[in-house]
Amino acid sequence: MSAFPPEAVSMTAWIGLAALAGWLWGSFLNTAVDRAPHWGQTATESLLRPSRSRCRGCATVLPWYDLVPVWSWLRLRGRCRTCGARIGWRTLALECATPALFSSYAWLLAQVRDYVAWGALAGFGFAALSWLLVAVPLLLEGRQPRTGFLALGVGLFAALALTAVVTALDVVSG
DSSP states (O other): OOOSSOTTSOHHHHHHHHHHHHHHHHHHHHHHHHHSOOTTOOOSSOSSSOOOOBOTTTOOBOOGGGOSTTHHHHHTTTBOTTTOOBOOHHHHHHHHHHHHHHHHHHHHHTTOOOHHHHHHHHHHHHHHHHHHHHHHHHHHTTOOOOHHHHHHHHHHHHHHHHHHHHHHHHHHHO
């Protein structure tokens, strides 16, 4: 079988697309971390019933141009435009780490030659990276993820590992 992504897509374009997707997805993951419940508390905001993003200091609704990943943080120097409240480094770090990890993983995926294996590795891999990018900041901030969230991570990594092993065995035997 031919390589996936198809040869019509250059390696640079493929990695660039993954980086762009990671850049946008990293902003969403920051929202997921921000809206995750603290120790034993219920979430005040939900990802399922989204509300507009607000400053934690003054509760001002943030305009779209203050929500552009990485660029807004740098342009505002890590502070709210209205009240000057600090925007944590985690926001910038997560919005930079996500495209870096996604583009690195896309490069690894470009080495896979089987469409089915590529699809499984892509699905489980990007989901597992996303899980890690939410779990690690929660743990670093001293917040305990819920049991269901931890079980999801175990399942994702088990599926990714199984897919990788089956793919490796197929490459060795084939």
